Every structure is written in C-alpha cells, then in structure tokens.
Amino acid sequence: MEDLYRENLLDHYENPRHHGTLEHADFSHEESNPLCGDRIRVDVKLSEDGSQIVDIAFSGDGCIISQASASMLMEEVDGKPISDVQKLERQDILDLVGAPLTTARVKCALLGLKVLKAGLYQYLVDHQD
Numbered sequence: 001m002e003d004l005y006r007e008n009l010l011d012h013y014e015n016p017r018h019h020g021t022l023e024h025a026d027f028s029h030e031e032s033n034p035l036c037g038d039r040i041r042v043d044v045k046l047s048e049d050g051s052q053i054v055d056i057a058f059s060g061d062g063c064i065i066s067q068a069s070a071s072m073l074m075e076e077v078d079g080k081p082i083s084d085v086q087k088l089e090r091q092d093i094l095d096l097v098g099a100p101l102t103t104a105r106v107k108c109a110l111l112g113l114k115v116l117k118a119g120l121y122q123y124l125v126d127h128q129d
Contacts, residue, residue, distance in 0.1 A: 006099060009068040016067060018074035020057045026050070029119025030060075031111065038062030038108055040070050040115045050127065052081050058112065065097070065105050070112030072096045082120060088113060 022028075022043035030041035040060035047054050056078050058070045076096060077085050093113050094106070101109055 009064060009097065009099060012068035012071040013064045016058075016071040018057050018078060019059065019071065021059055022055055022057050025057075027119050027123040029115050029122065031115045031118065032060075033062075033066070033107055033111055036063065036066075036104070036108060038066035038111055040066065040111050042070075042074075042112070042115045042119055044116070044119065044123075046082070046123075050082070053077055053079060053085065058115075062111075063105075063108055065101065065108040066111050069093060069097050069109040073112045073116065077116070082124075085116065085120060088117070 021041070022045055024045065025043035026046045028041060028043045030039065032039040038060070039062060040058055043057045044053055045055035046052065056074050058074055060067065060070070073093065073096065077088075090106075090110060090113075093109055094101070097109050
C-alpha cells in the first residue's frame with residue numbers, strides 16, 4: 001500500500017495539476033520554508049460573489065513532498081466554496097499525501113495549505129464589508 005502512495009506522490013511531482021500562474025487572480029500569496037528552501041506561490045480566482053474558487057494555480061520549487069502535496073491540494077480545492085477551504089486542517093493534507101512522513105517532511109507537505117490559507121485570510125481581511 002505504501003508503494004501506491006509513493007507512486008501517487010511521484011505522479012503529482014512529475015505531472016503537477018494546476019501548475020502555473022493565473023494572470024487575473026483575485027489573490028496571490030507566496031511563502032517559503034527557510035529551513036529546506038521549498039517555495040510555493042498560489043494564485044486564486046474566485047466567483048463573482050467571492051464565495052467559491054473557480055480557478056487555482058501554484059508555482060514554486062522544492063522537494064517532491066512540497067510540490068506533490070501542493071498539486072494534490074489544488075486538485076482538492078478547485079471549485080470548492082472558500083468556507084470548505086477555511087476548514088481544511090493539517091490532517092486533511094496528511095491524508096491526501098497518504099504516506100508516513102518525518103516531522104521535517106510534514107512541514108514540507110503543509111506549505112501549500114499554509115500559503116493558500118494565508119492568502120485567503122488576507123483577501124478576506126482586505127474585502128470586509
């Protein structure tokens with residue numbers, strides 16, 4: 001079973017989903033992990049009412065875990081209401097990855113979620129009524 005998870009990670013790393021940038025994103029956010037050098041940028045386009053993700057992309061560089069988990073996350077949240085994205089937690093990402101990770105690798109796996117949530121939070125703060 002562990003081999004299946006490794007194959008999935010490798011597939012997402014070699015063939016990332018939603019990889020690139022969005023020209024007219026409603027928000028973009030980028031962060032890096034200074035300990036390992038992983039870097040991820042997320043661009044998000046929202047529905048007209050701002051309640052749902054209608055397009056999402058990520059770019060960056062880093063280890064297989066950081067890039068593959070970002071790809072998995074993009075696939076997971078595309079088309080979802082932002083209220084669902086706000087509810088995502090650490091364990092949700094670890095479940096997507098599926099493979100056992102060391103403590104250092106957990107930070108790699110969570111970088112995409114951290115970037116997405118930070119960008120969404122800033123967008124919501126900037127667009128309060």
